[in-house]
Amino acid sequence: MTLAFVTSLRHPANATDYGRVEALLERTLRSIARQTSDDYVVIVVGNRPPSFALPPRTTFVPVDFPPTAEPVKREERWEALIADKGSKLAVGLLAARTHEPDFVMVFDADDFVHRDLVRWVGAQDPASPSWYIADGWRYSSARGAGERIDDLYRVCGTCYVVPWRAYAVPEGLPASATQAEVLEAFGERARFILGKHRDADVWFAEHGFPLAPLPFAGSVYHVDTGENHSGKRIDGPASMMPRAIAAEFGIAHAHPWPVRWWRCEGWRLRDAARGLAGRAARRIRRLVARRDA
Numbered sequence: 366m367t368l369a370f371v372t373s374l375r376h377p378a379n380a381t382d383y384g385r386v387e388a389l390l391e392r393t394l395r396s397i398a399r400q401t402s403d404d405y406v407v408i409v410v411g412n413r414p415p416s417f418a419l420p421p422r423t424t425f426v427p428v429d430f431p432p433t434a435e436p437v438k439r440e441e442r443w444e445a446l447i448a449d450k451g452s453k454l455a456v457g458l459l460a461a462r463t464h465e466p467d468f469v470m471v472f473d474a475d476d477f478v479h480r481d482l483v484r485w486v487g488a489q490d491p492a493s494p495s496w497y498i499a500d501g502w503r504y505s506s507a508r509g510a511g512e513r514i515d516d517l518y519r520v521c522g523t524c525y526v527v528p529w530r531a532y533a534v535p536e537g538l539p540a541s542a543t544q545a546e547v548l549e550a551f552g553e554r555a556r557f558i559l560g561k562h563r564d565a566d567v568w569f570a571e572h573g574f575p576l577a578p579l580p581f582a583g584s585v586y587h588v589d590t591g592e593n594h595s596g597k598r599i600d601g602p603a604s605m606m607p608r609a610i611a612a613e614f615g616i617a618h619a620h621p622w623p624v625r626w627w628r629c630e631g632w633r634l635r636d637a638a639r640g641l642a643g644r645a646a647r648r649i650r651r652l653v654a655r656r657d658a
Contacts, residue, residue, distance in 0.1 A: 366487045367404050368526070369466035370397055372474045373453035374411030376432035387415055389475035389590055394420050396477040396615035402484035406464045408457040409474070426460045428453060430544045451560025452544045455551045458532055459540040466529050467491065471559065476523040477504070477585035477614040485581075486526060495527040497566050499578040502614075504606055505589040505599040509618050509625025511606030512599060513582070520597070521586035522562045531574045532558075585614050605629045 374390065377383040390409070397407055398420040407423040409415070414425050430452060433445040454471055461469070468486055472478065486496075501517030501524070504510070518524035535550045548555050558565045566576050589598035605625055606616065618625060 366467040366489075366491065367406065367464060368468045368470060368483050368486050369458075369461040369464060369529070370405060370407045370470050370472055370478070371454055371457035371461055372407075372409055372472050373450055373457065374409065374413075374474055375449070376412050376430070378432035379449075383413075385590070386474070387417065389587070390415060391417050392617065393472070393474055393476060393478075393587075394423060395617070396480075397472075398423075399480045399615040400478075400483045401481050402487055404487050405483045406461065406466065408461050410453040410457045410460070424460065426456055426540055428456055428544070447556055447560030448544075448548065449560075451551070451555035452547045454559040455547045455555050456540050456542070458534045459538060459542070459547075462534055468526055469529055469532060470523070470526045471562075472523040472584075473521070473587075475587045475590050476521065477587060477616055478523065479581065479583045479613055480615060481581075481613075482526075482583050494577045495525065495531065495569055495574045496579045496583075497526075497576045498524040498583040500582045502582060502585040502606070502610060503597075503599060504585045504587055504616065505603070506587065506619045507589045508599060508603060508628040509605055509620055510599045510603035510629045511585075511610060512603065514586070517584065517586060518566060519563070521584065523584040523586070524562065525558075525565060525569070525576070526579070526583075527569060527574055527576075531569060531572070582610075585610075585616065603629045 372393075374386060380386045394407065397405075403422070405422060407420070408426060409419075409423065410426045410428060412428060412430065414427060419425060430449065433449045458469070470482075497518045498521075499516055499518060501514060501521065503512050503514050532554060538546065538550050542550070551559070557568050569576055611618070620628075
């Protein structure tokens with residue numbers, strides 16, 4: 366069975382640092398390329414071809430969709446982002462159609478995927494249900510921190526593995542279709558399960574594709590990148606991402622071990638130092654007060 370990974374890139378005009386967007390994509394594709402099975406393809410859709418060489422089984426599909434506007438109201442901004450992402454992912458599905466995949470995993474272009482995911486999916490009965498990733502990890506490359514989280518599918522876009530037929534990809538629509546044609550053809554699928562992922566599990570279940578939890582941590586939600594729409598990060602005291610977990614997901618850290626250690630464990634040392642300094646200051650004040658009494 367073939368699994369198609371599909372992702373999209375924002376328009377360069379909508380990025381804070383498009384070089385950073387490409388660097389994040391390269392790390393994500395490197396993670397997927399570590400799969401222990403070759404029964405997969407990767408489709409990347411964007412306005413500008415990546416400046417780096419793509420890994421094997423990866424195809425870039427160009428579109429000329431315009432950048433999203435910057436409306437004043439927050440709700441309008443999210444609707445514009447949803448339309449942009451939904452239409453590009455729909456084009457990715459149109460391009461994946463030629464590979465005749467059995468399953469699809471839409472992924473965010475800055476997350477990481479477990480190296481055994483394709484092999485595990487390929488070993489399942491074709492009549493198996495769809496899957497969502499409940500257990501997973503959140504990772505901050507800025508700090509090298511990692512934490513296990515429940516209900517990952519509620520916050521991360523790299524969490525659903527569903528049958529190809531769940532997306533009802535139109536047969537006659539080419540990957541070169543206009544954005545308006547794509548949005549019209551895919552209808553609510555472009556908005557509710559491609560443009561955004563919140564409550565996608567409910568949508569799939571209501572349309573005949575009930576989801577079961579993946580029995581292992583299948584993806585890592587990459588936060589604190591500087592290009593996240595959500596702006597999520599790992600704040601406060603944190604633990605370093607375990608070495609074994611980083612290996613399972615092909616995570617190459619952005620900083621050397623001492624920097625990661627200080628940005629994670631250093632919080633505890635700083636808090637301890639502040640506590641000691643505070644106690645010392647209070648003791649000195651008491652001694653001075655007794656002397657002057």
